[in-house]
Amino acid sequence: MRGKxxxxxxxxxxxxxxxxxxxxxxxxxxxxxxxxxxxxxxxREISEVCPKLECALxxxxxxxxxxxxxxxxxxxxxxxxxxxxxxxKGIVTRLCEEFGEKGxxxxxxxxxxxxxxxxxxxxxxxxxxxxxxxxxxxxxxISDGEVVLEDMYIMPVEECRAQxxxxxxxxPKVAECTLLYGLHRxxxxxxxxxxxxxxxxxxxxxxxxxxxxxxxxxxxYIFHYSRLNPxxxx
DNA sequence: GCCCAGGTATAAA
DNA sequence: TTTATACATGGG
Numbered sequence: 001m002r003g004k005x006x007x008x009x010x011x012x013x014x015x016x017x018x019x020x021x022x023x024x025x026x027x028x029x030x031x032x033x034x035x036x037x038x039x040x041x042x043x044r045e046i047s048e049v050c051p052k053l054e055c056a057l058x059x060x061x062x063x064x065x066x067x068x069x070x071x072x073x074x075x076x077x078x079x080x081x082x083x084x085x086x087x088x089k090g091i092v093t094r095l096c097e098e099f100g101e102k103g104x105x106x107x108x109x110x111x112x113x114x115x116x117x118x119x120x121x122x123x124x125x126x127x128x129x130x131x132x133x134x135x136x137x138x139x140x141x142i143s144d145g146e147v148v149l150e151d152m153y154i155m156p157v158e159e160c161r162a163q164x165x166x167x168x169x170x171x172p173k174v175a176e177c178t179l180l181y182g183l184h185r186x187x188x189x190x191x192x193x194x195x196x197x198x199x200x201x202x203x204x205x206x207x208x209x210x211x212x213x214x215x216x217x218x219x220x221y222i223f224h225y226s227r228l229n230p231x232x233x234x
Numbered sequence: 235g236c237c238c239a240g241g242t243a244t245a246a247a
Numbered sequence: 248t249t250t251a252t253a254c255a256t257g258g259g
Contacts, residue, residue, distance in 0.1 A: 077240085084239040087257060129255025134242085171242045192240040223240080237259085247250075 001032055002069065005105040019105075031067050034184070039064060042214050046221075049212045052203060056225035063220050065186060070149035071142060072109045073182025074164070077174045078134050094126045115139035134169025141167050152183045160185070180216040189215040197233040198226035 006020040006029065017029055030036065043057050075095075080088050092109075099110035099118070115123075116139040123132045141147045147167060152160040157179065164175040172191070179188035189208035191199070199206055203222060208215045226233040 080239095081241040082239060082254075083241090083256085084258075087239080090257090127256060129257095130242095130253090131255080169242065173241060177240080190240080194240065227240095239256100239258095241254105243253090245250105245252085247248105 002028055003103070003108060004028055005103065034064050034067060037064075039217075042217055045212065046214055046218045050206060050210060050218065052206060053218060053221060056203075056221040059221070059225045059228060063217070063224065065184065065217060065220065066181060067184045068181050069109070070152070070178065070182040071112050074138060074142075074149065074167075074170075074174070074178045075109075075112075075115075075135060077177040077181075078138055078167075078169050079128060079131055080177075081131065081169070081171075081174060083131075091126050091128050091131075098122075098125060112139045112142035116143040131169060134167070137168040138170065149178075149183065152179065152185070157185055157187060176216075180219070186216045187213050189219050191219075192223075194223055194226045194233070195219065198222050201233050202226070202229075 004020070004024055006024070007018040009016050009018070015033075017025060020029060047054055047057055076088070076092055079091050079095075083091075095115075096107035096109055099114050100107035101110075115135060118136065118139075120132060120136070123136065126132065126135075128135060142149065147163050152163070155163075160179055160183070161172070161175050164170050164178055165172070170178075176188045176190035179185040180190060187208075189211065199222070202225075206222075211218045
């Protein structure tokens with residue numbers, strides 16, 4: 001994250017951030033784990049707006065929406081489309097190893113500028129398939145300023161969606177994921193195959209329109225609940 | 235071999 | 248505007 005490394009783990013109910021310091025905690029990890037938000041309060045608000053979600057809200061404790069880096073989130077979710085998680089990880093790992101900066105603890109995620117200068121042949125070793133040209137188009141539009149991710153922290157969410165979807169390979173789902181995980185827009189509401197199933201079975205009648213400003217957090221609970229009960233939502 | 239994977243672009247109805 | 252199909256790659 002932003003060139004910094006830390007090992008995160010849990011011990012007796014405490015979350016340990018190892019290999020860091022107070023300065024990085026305050027500047028980076030506090031935001032990354034969204035520690036200034038009271039998620040119990042957010043959960044309470046969601047259940048108030050939408051009581052139907054009670055079971056999902058109780059199905060797990062400790063869910064948070066991370067503040068990942070905008071470009072990294074955009075690129076990763078482009079790679080994720082019509083793909084499975086082990087292969088997504090592999091492609092991202094190769095992307096970092098091929099084009100990222102080598103540090104003490106591993107490779108950084110490469111900048112959009114770095115990827116923008118890559119040819120199709122150079123991207124081939126990633127084995128990203130048809131997504132390679134999408135990665136390339138995204139990198140170019142970001143690095144030449146046609147799409148400015150950092151502006152999207154405060155832009156109207158509709159305008160953000162329109163901007164993101166100018167990129168080839170970015171549709172509604174990748175755009176929402178970029179907004180939610182990369183720009184911390186907690187009102188963004190990604191709908192993937194699992195969400196589609198859950199919303200048409202267990203949670204029928206629910207959509208982003210009736211979930212309020214924390215729709216994205218609600219989405220995490222619905223998503224998690226549907227993966228917990230795969231037969232239920234099928 | 236066949237099917238599927240945290241979708242999207244494109245063509246056709 | 249909505250619905251169907253191809254798309255690269257690799258694991259089950």
